[in-house]
Amino acid sequence: MTPPPGTSTFPTLRTPSGALPADAPVWNPQRPSAMPHHRYRPAHDRVALPLTDRAWPSRRLGRAPLWVPVDLRDGNQALAEPMDTARKRRFFDLLVAMGFKEIEVGYPSASATDLPYLPIDPADIGRTYEEVIRINSQSGKGGVAHLLRTHHGLDLPQAMRPDVSRTVQHLTDGTGSELSAEELWDLFRTTYMAPAREGGLVLETWTSSETAPGLHEFVAELRSGGRAGTYRGTGNGPLSALADALGAAGVTVDILGYSEHATASGPGSPAVAYTECRVDGATAWGAGQDSSVLTASVDAVMAAVNRTGATNR
The missing domain is CATH 1.10.8 (Helicase, Ruva Protein; domain 3)
Incomplete structure (x- = not known):
């Protein structure tokens, strides 16, 4: 709820209203407090602090630093009970009322939304979001x-x-x-694509065909170390048939997850596939890219299988 004009959401809080320093950066116009600090003597003038053979403790801060609160960034919001939107907005308003001009904001890893956090609006410095994501x-x-x-x-x-x-x-x-x-x-x-062709188990050649409605056959020529062989597998789809062929070669594979998409519109645009596979209790993700969705999918499975390390045992 917006407070009435002339009032504040935080009535006991006094927003810093001192003069803006002449050398203040344009990206952080932080104002000092209006407190009459000139009435108070520095601590070093009131208390003797004998420091010998020490460098940095002898240095003195003559002005307040630029403060950047990180309470709303990803890591600090990974709470057992993450803040909801209303609480995060109120916290943000509190930080603004306290005079902060640069605030790191991110969505907590426990929330359904996941976006990169940015300290400022890139448009304010003539840039785009892509340019400032680090x-x-x-x-x-x-x-x-x-x-x-x-x-x-x-x-x-x-x-x-x-x-x-x-x-x-x-x-x-x-x-x-x-x-x-x-x-x-x-x-x-x-990490995720190259292991398809560079791992311990190499798929030299392969063919896939639908031998009957809902029944697929996969024939694979596999090489592991100095050994090579041809293996056949069947399943209700090409990838399940591939998994069956790998099983015939002594590598038991469970495909836990799969997705694919085109990287651009139009015919002939490359497709990318992603698979999560489990081999002998070890789980890994793999990816493949090719103009053929099936080839990309096969590469993704082989990359995941090799990334588990099971084929190197």
């Missing part, structure tokens, strides 16, 4: 998925996004750096 060890699932969708047409399944986010965080934690959109794509392709 991929590092603090990135949420939404920012990673947004860049992959915007730059490469990938619409990651919701269930796959936490796994991709962990992959990004593992890399950026180790390097301490941020990833560009192209580096993010290279990481995704290397």
Whole structure:
């Protein structure tokens, strides 16, 4: 509810109203308090603080720093009982009333919505959302998925996004750096697509056919190490028949999840498929991309199977 004119939602709170510093950055016009601080002597003038052979403790702050509250960002909102929209809005209004000009806002990982958080509206500095999304060890699932969708047409399944986010965080934690959109794509392709053809179990050639209504046969030539063989499988679809063929080769595969989509409109546009597979108790996601939906799907299964590590045992 909007308070009546002349009143405040937080009547006991006094919003800072001091003069704006001449050198205040345009992106954070934080005002100091109107408190007459000149009436008070600095603590260093009132209390002797003997500091010898020390560098940074001797430094003094002559002005208040620029404050950026992070109480509404992703990590701080991953609560046992996450705030609902009304409580988050009231908290945001409180921070504004306290005089903060830069506020990090994000949707909690426990909520149904997942979008990247931004400290300011990019339009205010003549930029777009895509330009200011930063991929590092603090990135949420939404920012990673947004860049992959915007730059490469990938619409990651919701269930796959936490796994991709962990992959990004593992890399950026180790390097301490941020990833560009192209580096993010290279990481995704290397991690989730390349294992289809570079793992311990290689699908050399294959054919798939529907031998009867609702019955499919998959014939696979598989190579593992120095051994190669031809295996057949049947199922109610091409992927279930592939799983059956892998079982004949001694690799028991359960396909737990599957989705696919085109990356662009029009005939011949590449398709991307995603699968989650379980092999000997180990679970992993894989992805494939090809102008053929079936080929992309087969590659996704093989990538997931190889990523479990079961084929290397």
